[in-house]
Amino acid sequence: MTTTDLLSRLRGRDWRLSAQRRAVAEVLVGDHVHLTAEEVHELARSRLPEISRATVYNTLNELVAMGELGVVDVVDGPRRYDPYVTAHHDHLVCDRCHTIRDVPRTTALPQVADDARGGFLVTGVEITYRGLCPDCAARYGR
Amino acid sequence: MTTTDLLSRLRGRDWRLSAQRRAVAEVLVGDHVHLTAEEVHELARSRLPEISRATVYNTLNELVAMGELGVVDVVDGPRRYDPYVTAHHDHLVCDRCHTIRDVPRTTALPQVADDARGGFLVTGVEITYRGLCPDCAARYGR
DNA sequence: TCCTGTATTAGAAGAAGTCTAACTTAGGAA
DNA sequence: TTCCTAAGTTAGACTTCTTCTAATACAGGA
Structure with a gap:
């Protein structure tokens, strides 16, 4: 198994890896995970209790723009984020x-x-x- | 050209065709139209100025449930409605x-x-x- | 150390859609 | 006709999800 996870991919990037961003990235692990922003916030909070909602949204949006995170729209309900971008x-x-x-x-x-x-x-x-x-x-x- | 438009299809249905519903249906014409609910409301208003937003949403949702209207989700921005359901x-x-x-x-x-x-x-x-x-x-x- | 630009925060604001409770209307029964 | 009922409509409040704002904190370079 050689899937490179999000966190390792990010290390190779010119992207400041703050504690908050790390917490978000650590939560987005696995190949079949489709979390909502709210769920990401919840999980990130368990690592870094003071992380704010705005930072979670900012970070998710940046990751998506960088192509390191996919978005799945299910029509009803909130958007979901998919870290499995290494294979179509x-x-x-x-x-x-x-x-x-x-x-x-x-x-x-x-x-x-x-x-x-x-x-x-x-x-x-x-x-x-x-x-x-x-x-x-x-x-x-x- | 034999595309049956939405309004004619609705006549064959057991669905009470009130003035408001007719105004919505009349606006959803054409094979390459992708209107937002807001745009439908705007256009329907020009036919029936007192039609409310709630009625527009109610009607659109009913038409979608009946399979007479498609929904297109563009990820950003509001949902769009597509009356062209007669061909894939x-x-x-x-x-x-x-x-x-x-x-x-x-x-x-x-x-x-x-x-x-x-x-x-x-x-x-x-x-x-x-x-x-x-x-x-x-x-x-x- | 100071400076500058980037990150973070809480909370307000915005966008899109749904819900509520009152009112209207149409059609059927008496 | 008059009454009754069920369906449809309405304005506006409310939810949910996301972005924005303004203040503050922080990190790294000069």
Whole structure:
């Protein structure tokens, strides 16, 4: 297993690693983690009780801008942050409880036909599968 | 051209078509329209000045639940509503100005591998291409 | 040590959407 | 007609999530 975690990647960056930023980065560990800002704050607080909400948001936004953190939008509810940016993957989202599951991207990357692109510069593709997670499917689905 | 517009589709439904609901539906016309709730309210107001925000939101939510209206989430900024639900298509979203462009879905539908699905019931797939629209690419891109 | 720019903080403010309670309306029953 | 009921509408309060602001703290270089 050679996945480089967020914290080690950040050491190689020209980015001041304060105690607060470290606390945020330490919490964003694992390949299948999709935390809300609130959850990150909660967890970071257990390492550094005085860390503020604004700092958590600032840090998350910076990490996203640096490309070190992904964002998953589940339509309902708050944004989720995904530290697993080292391999392309897609998301299964439960329409009921908003659980997210990672799925490897096996299909060939979809392409936009040249004539449909109309001058648009395409830099990325997101595939989101929607449906019901096992729990919600058992409870409400068929 | 045989695209059935939203309003005609609604006539075939068991759904009371009040003046307010009609105003909302009349505004959601066209195959490449992605309005925010605020924009729908604004336009509906020009037909029915006393229509309230709550009614616009209620109506939009009902139409979405009925499957007669699509939702596009652009991560930043408000949700957009897309009356073009009669043909599968995907979206190109500008990361800077949040413009949306429809693209026909030409690729085969991506599939989730059985072993990655893990009991998840998949009901739909959304493909979102991200990048810069022509205007923003000219201004900021390379 | 001083200086400068970056980070952090609490709390206010903003944006988007939902909820509440009162009011209106339409249609059916008596 | 008059009454009744259920559905629809309304203004405005409220929630939730995120960003902004202004004050303060801090770190590293001159």
